[in-house]
Amino acid sequence: MNAPEGPGPSHVAPSVADPLDRTRFPVDEWRLVETRFDGSDLGTTESLFSVGNGYLGLRGNYSESRDAYQDGTFINGFHETWPISHAEEAYGFARIGQTIVNVPDPKVIRLYVDDEPLQVSVADLIEYERALDFRDGVLSRELLWRTPGGKRVSVRSTRMVPLEQRHLAVLTFEVTLLDQHASLAISSQLVNRQDEEVEQPTPEAELAGAAAGGGADPRKAEAFDRRVLLPRLHGADPETARIKLGYRTVQSGMTVGVVADHALETTSSYSMSVHSEDDLAKVIYRIAAEPGVPVRLTKTVAFHTAQTVPPRELIDRCERTLDRTREEGIARQYAAQRAWLDDFWSRADVEVPGQPALQQAIRWNLFAVLQASARAEGQGIAAKGVSGSGYGGHYFWDTEIYVMPFLTYTMPWAARNALRFRYSLLGNARHRARELSQKGALFPWRTINGHEASAYYAAGTAQYHIDADIAYALSQYVGATGDEEFLAREAVDIFVETARLWADLGFWRDESRRTFHIHGVTGPDEYTTVVNDNLYTNVLARFNLRRAARAVWELQRDDPDAYEALVRRTGLSVEEPDEWAEAAQAMSIPFDEFLGIHPQDAHFLEREMWDLENTPLEKRPLLLHYHPLVIYRFQVLKQADVVLALYLQGEEFTAEQKKADFDYYDPITTGDSTLSAVMQSVMAAEVGYHELALRYFMSALFVDLADRHNNTADGVHVASTGGVWSALVSGFGGFRDIGSAAGDQQWQIDPRLPDGWESLTYRVTLHGTRVRVTVRPTELELAVEHGTDPVPLCVRGEVVKLAPGAPVVLPLEHQGPRLEGEPPYPAGIQRADGTVISAIIPTGD
């Protein structure tokens, strides 16, 4: 897919135009459709057409394989470990590298007609269509192939990873000869890709690799130069056509079992043989195929994984999953998938009528977050979900700040699972805090197994804000669901241990008033590291401290038994919450009176500015072209930092401050991280830059669909897909939850419908009641779609008690403040001391 802005992501999409080639990807509101084969972006389309359920993910590889950027199959959390060797060691550096493993590939179904293999890249294809349907969750492909011998063959295949049965994948492959009879061979396989000798890639695959950047890129996964999966078991049953493989990883000791069942339906005569060895198991059908007689293969696959359970036992589990599936029949799986997704869309759909291209992209994004998270249970939500190996399959703050809002308001049980996963890491986080000489708990910046896996501490471990991000997501979840029981029983420990970390990490200083500071941390913006009083960190830490104090006080008041249990679990003293509240009250929030803005950190304004306006596109993203030290020296942002704080803690800032901060930071934000555009869109909308908000939204909406960052091949940018929901619901839809730290939570709506949009409809579930919000140019409609309890909402200051069966229509006089264009580049302005902030591009020439 084309990235019209050039080699790197631009500051913001130059226009709101649709960037897709619609002759290849026609508009369809419910499907992503591709109408012709293109070998130049195999990796991208593999990610875009991946199917997954948050546990298991199959990339969109062609089942014939060979033409592939990465023949990937991923299971959330299934990883190998390796010792991180730092060239220069230091105390407390991350030691255990963790990398997601490519588990045995169940997608392979090869077809031979009169001994000629079907290989999509070289085949004479009369017809081609590939489609991912968001309503039934099925990826389908239809080919009409003219074989080298001149026979026309119709090949229809489908692939589905059930949302209800998370261990399962269902694949079908149907071949029909259109003209004359022929001998067919279908070889259905399970292949260990992780350890396979690298096959000679096809020219298309090689191109795709080069297009995706090839060489060193911190965003890719580490490669292993040794065996990762130790074969423990293989088998193939000639009676039942059941094949199996079992492995244990060399270092992490994790185990995986995979079993595939086959059913062939045809009235043509055929024979079947099976074969298995360490890294391959297959079933081969030889069919004397008659024209017009379909040959239909159904392949059902089950995966089970574990920390230590022997592969033999996992294979038993797989067999039970498959036996049950066989008894129930495949039709049931399709029906269940459809029902699951019907329910999902009724909870989560966001509608933009009259804009089918946007509608399609919106649904693709929402479907992608769903595929990354729905059945993650017991694991985190990786930066690429289960769609690719980028970032090694690691979990970051992406989950809490970008994905959790979507889950909390549309699929609260999945949000709860994600929080429970963090809770399960608390022991490690306590240990890690001790390692960093702190009290409380410090969650790892990036991890799979709970240990810090970031080898680069400056942009990794130093991002202490992960603690506050988790606390924020927990608070948001409890506020939205009312799940106080989860809070009281376990999750409150997260508040306590994170608050302790902040209280201990920060320190007091006696100035004109006593202030509390946090030094030596990195905020979300990774282009400035290890700073004092990063605004985002301090603002979120303040929230964390207050929210924790409130949670403890309320527990003490309302549930003394739970409070006692908390004290026993954590050794909490009565004074601690008071200390937290005091630290929060005195938190230092950098503010420059002269410029009227919040500096990103205590020394931010002392730096000169990177001349972003004149930096050539081939030097973007900066992280791939400049040493970190060069970047760190300047005022230049990888991603929203202050601006993100303005959104998450909006109630703490005035409208004037928000505008001033947005104006200052927006032009110096590169957007080199896909986590940026969505948040810039939200805040541009709030402060009044309507057209700019829409452009940021379009950038984000097509991050993957148009491969804007040139690395969609490594997997979907899940944070951005979640952020797309936030941009729609919070940005244009104007939805906010505020006040949870102080105990006066309120759901507010102050919309910003983009010009030219006829309406925007979204849904949020509040304490079990699903509310539908429709924004139109001159009115706002609120209705309870599901549930029996009334919901209080505050629309532009007016409180509405929304009751079931009684929709409310409110007039809207405007769509918020309106500012034209975009804020000017701020270089050349004066600092408070009279010096000028100059704009520079470091070249060394």
Ligand code: BGC
């Ligand atoms: C961003 C981080 C993010 C990570 C994983 C990086 O490029 O700067 O904020 O957590 O990607 O998505």
